[in-house]
Amino acid sequence: MNTVTATKTNSLEQDKSVNSEHTQFTSPNVDQKPTTSFVSQFDTQASAKKEPKSSNVKLSTSDVHVYYGESEAIKGIDLNIYENEVIAFIGPSGCGKSTFLRTLNRMNDTIDSCRVTGKVLLDNQDIYDPNLDVVLLRAQVGMVFQKPNPFPKSIFDNVAYGPKLHGLARDKYDLEEIVENSLRKAGLWDEVKDRLSQPGTGLSGGQQQRLCIARTIAVSPEVILMDEPCSALDPIATAKVEELISELSTQYTIAIVTHSMQQAARVSDRTAYFHLGDLIEVNATEKVFTQPDHQLTEAYITGRFG
Known part of the structure; x- marks a missing residue:
């Protein structure tokens, strides 16, 4: 079992992310607490997605625990994430879903006093191996954050930055092609x-969020992690990002954290429900919302708590 002691960071945004992950709110978002009618109408709102598109496991976690100091945020999670599926992580604020997401490309390394134990495998390779190149890992497993964070550079240079860093372009014409293709895939080129x-x-x-997605795509990732990518967007922009997620899932494995039941229903093949650091249930999205196996899941999706 590997143990990783994270390094310190001066990033205020990361500190805020950790604090919000461990805060319980008593006034939940309306979208977070769906009514029973939402559950009964699931078939008309969700897509026809039922099972993983592939039986090939892309990411696998085994007995993963995450600690902030002495506080245990994630409690021994075992989960397989399949190739080219969209899996949604849902649960009340402070349940650990974003913390768990960040273990999948070692973003928790940047948080002071964070410690991760257990196994996280990408294509059967332990990503917490001390000899692993973390920069390369984060190219393979990209991250799109809650708040759009474009670099203070031109649109072109935002997308070109990663390919330049990793030496993916042979010349300027190759780089221009990568930038254009990435912006097209992100639905932003036109x-x-x-x-x-x-x-x-x-x-x-x-547009900034889609630029960040294009920036992620530009380094040819295998997995894209999205931490509430639409929470700061208006409904029209949200719809565009959701449509983009469906398109990207034909080429990439995607894990998305969301507080929106409706969004999870629209975009995901499977849904995982988290509660107080535990993974309570994971199944085909339609089943989780219409016939959950666990009472805690049912209570959350019907709005009895959250």
């Missing part, structure tokens, strides 16, 4: 092709 030299920070919130 909106920005005539202003690639302008700052990425000048885009709208939804």
